[in-house]
Amino acid sequence: IERKETWVNHESKTPAELSIISERTDPAPGTHKVKYSSVVDDIEITHTAHNRQGFATGAVLAAEFIKGKHGIFTMKEVLGF
Secondary structure, three states: OOOOOEEEOOOOOOOOOOOOOOOOOOOOEEEEEEEEEEEEEEEEEEEEEEEOHHHHHHHHHHHHHHHHOOOOHOOOOOOOO
């Protein structure tokens, strides 16, 4: 990843660009895929949310975490990673 200089929201063959492709498709609540492609093979990790309960729980946890705080926070901080 050190050789990447920027990211683009489309497929790219440029070595310095990291392709990030995002699509919103209904009715799926949320499917997220991370895919690495090379001339040798593809590696893909998929997470599929079956409903929106996890998203709502994450929003509530984040709201509870930032109560009384100031600044910009990441989910990494909220979850304590």
